[in-house]
Amino acid sequence: MNQYLQADKINLAIDCCIFGFDGENLKLLLIKRNFEPEQGKWSLMGGFLKRDEDLENGAKRILNELTGLDNVYLEQLQSFGNVTRDPVERTISVCFYALINIQDHDFELAKSKNGYWFSLDEKPNLIFDHNDMVEKAIAEVRYKAALHPIGFELLPDKFTIPALQRLYEAIYGYKLDRRNFSRKILSTKLLIDTGEKDNNSTTKKASLFKLDTEKYTSQFNAFHYFMNL
Amino acid sequence: MNQYLQADKINLAIDCCIFGFDGENLKLLLIKRNFEPEQGKWSLMGGFLKRDEDLENGAKRILNELTGLDNVYLEQLQSFGNVTRDPVERTISVCFYALINIQDHDFELAKSKNGYWFSLDEKPNLIFDHNDMVEKAIAEVRYKAALHPIGFELLPDKFTIPALQRLYEAIYGYKLDRRNFSRKILSTKLLIDTGEKDNNSTTKKASLFKLDTEKYTSQFNAFHYFMNL
DNA sequence: TCAAAAGTGTTGCCAATACACCCATGA
DNA sequence: TCATGGGTGTATTGGCAACACTTTTGA
Missing domain, CATH: 3.90.79.10 (Nucleoside Triphosphate Pyrophosphohydrolase)
Structure with a gap:
């Protein structure tokens, strides 16, 4: 004491x-x-x-x-x-x-x-x-x-894959390949296609996705290797 | 104030x-x-x-x-x-x-x-x-x-690759393949073969390695992916 | 009809795995 | 000479990077 x-x-x-x-x-x-x-x-x-x-x-x-x-x-x-x-x-x-x-x-x-x-x-x-x-x-x-999939915390509930890519590019400070990025993210199965489109775009409208919150929480400690450090 | x-x-x-x-x-x-x-x-x-x-x-x-x-x-x-x-x-x-x-x-x-x-x-x-x-x-x-190569901190200055493997196995709680482990560790180029042998062994004596301290410090923040988490 | 951005497919390469074989040592 | 553990080689595979083409949209 x-x-x-x-x-x-x-x-x-x-x-x-x-x-x-x-x-x-x-x-x-x-x-x-x-x-x-x-x-x-x-x-x-x-x-x-x-x-x-x-x-x-x-x-x-x-x-x-x-x-x-x-x-x-x-x-x-x-x-x-x-x-x-x-x-x-x-x-x-x-x-x-x-x-x-x-x-x-x-x-x-x-x-x-x-x-x-x-x-x-x-x-x-x-x-x-x-x-x-x-x-x-x-x-x-x-x-x-x-x-870990923490990037989603910085985005609105509904977001496009190109927006998610811009986020990753901002975090790491370099450009990524669109096609490989999309494949990698979708392969985690953490995203659900809402069927809606992003109307802010002036060209082809990208699909809006949302997080599969159940998978997000259960797989949070899984390792997804979104980036090679 | x-x-x-x-x-x-x-x-x-x-x-x-x-x-x-x-x-x-x-x-x-x-x-x-x-x-x-x-x-x-x-x-x-x-x-x-x-x-x-x-x-x-x-x-x-x-x-x-x-x-x-x-x-x-x-x-x-x-x-x-x-x-x-x-x-x-x-x-x-x-x-x-x-x-x-x-x-x-x-x-x-x-x-x-x-x-x-x-x-x-x-x-x-x-x-x-x-x-x-x-x-x-x-x-x-x-x-x-x-x-990161922090495992070496737990070993003596001179150590064998099998000893390093036992350490990794103790940390993660499962067995690793001897041959792949050796290749992976050596590929980092962080180890220097001292030329000496481990005389404690009762069978074939394993080679004693030491850390390349210069590379260790300079590459500490490199990512070596010793294990798949 | 054109420019800009989104979506999908293909190929080649590298790295990780799963194996087998040989060597050195002391009992 | 045999059991034990150390050292090295190789075939296969799966995932990633690099690349080309098509589609949608508004101007």
């Missing part, structure tokens, strides 16, 4: 890397801080963990405070705990990353909190060690999306 | 899943607690993070306190933060896993601290959420060892 009394009490923060996809580029939701320290600079959305709150719930709360969204794909990335990472006071941050579907939601709440979407190649410099967090989160998304 | 004052202070612990390989089975180093709470029960080696210590350094210190070892392969697994996980006081634990080479060291220090090596299938029930930590760590080691 003594040991608990002797333990140094340390602040525990949570920060969230929030990724989205606008159909073209992979994006990151950042906030312009209107509070000290580092007021006016860009950072990830974060906050302190409450005493009566599980870690995961803390991350959900913080995500919800900015976006208003629930039921979002959310994973713990890792904890960042260098002594000098927070200039104010010793603080450990548990970093999460979220994948959200931009296209089905407006982001009035986020805007009202000084939140803006940035393309990854336009990302401003961030406070503290948030640049490291983002770098690590991108690496993790690439790693994970190559083996 | 106010926010820092308002933040709930929380204990921050570190726990280590320490894996070893005895040539036959994958093993886990556990300690029998001689202090409260849960005195007399088995747990992972752990401790509290100090105020002036980076997370990673805290993990190194805790690992060293039990084993006396430095320069060990150590990775952060994830943080565990359920409200009820520690019955004494709200405590977040950042869990690390270590891979160490059992065969080149005695473990007198560990023994003196009530540390014992367990085969995974003989693992006793552990305190708090340490069972979850171990489960997650094993999954992570399997995941990672399938793609």
Whole structure:
């Protein structure tokens, strides 16, 4: 018991890397801080963990405070705990990353909190060690999306195969062969053809698919090798 | 600044899943607690993070306190933060896993601290959420060892290919084809034949290899697909 | 009727598997 | 000289990459 009394009490923060996809580029939701320290600079959305709150719930709360969204794909990335990472006071941050579907939601709440979407190649410099967090989160998304079907989290409920391909190309930063991609994705049997067509197109309308959610959950830990890393 | 004052202070612990390989089975180093709470029960080696210590350094210190070892392969697994996980006081634990080479060291220090090596299938029930930590760590080691050459960390500096194969078989729990395994491992060009033979063998002596450390570090993030997951 | 994007088919190659055979060693 | 385990070779196969052609649509 003594040991608990002797333990140094340390602040525990949570920060969230929030990724989205606008159909073209992979994006990151950042906030312009209107509070000290580092007021006016860009950072990830974060906050302190409450005493009566599980870690995961803390991350959900913080995500919800900015976006208003629930039921979002959310994973713990890792904890960042260098002594000098927070200039104010010793603080450990548990970093999460979220994948959200931009296209089905407006982001009035986020805007009202000084939140803006940035393309990854336009990302401003961030406070503290948030640049490291983002770098690590991108690496993790690439790693994970190559083996597990997490990409769908970034798309609307109904999406076309070419849209899914553009997403993969955005994540990995290079072009893929249309025909091989389609075959590979369909071979997972995770997609259901809704029979509907994408009317946004000005040329041949692509078929709209949806996730087979049952297979998605049951096969999530199967390895699909969507990409060769 | 106010926010820092308002933040709930929380204990921050570190726990280590320490894996070893005895040539036959994958093993886990556990300690029998001689202090409260849960005195007399088995747990992972752990401790509290100090105020002036980076997370990673805290993990190194805790690992060293039990084993006396430095320069060990150590990775952060994830943080565990359920409200009820520690019955004494709200405590977040950042869990690390270590891979160490059992065969080149005695473990007198560990023994003196009530540390014992367990085969995974003989693992006793552990305190708090340490069972979850171990489960997650094993999954992570399997995941990672399938793609990255971390297995070598568990072996002596010089090792035979059959020994490496037994390690992989222990990690994944099934038998592999000797000939295909050898070809696959050698094709990575990560191994250097020392020219020496393993004299422990009672039949044909296998060649001793060592890691090409330069290639190992430079190609660590290459993907070798040692196993089909 | 033309340009642009979607959908499907074919071929060749490489890499993983499933095998068989030979060699070295100590009992 | 025999049992045990180590080392190497080869045929087959299945999956992936590279490629060409057809279809649909709006302008």
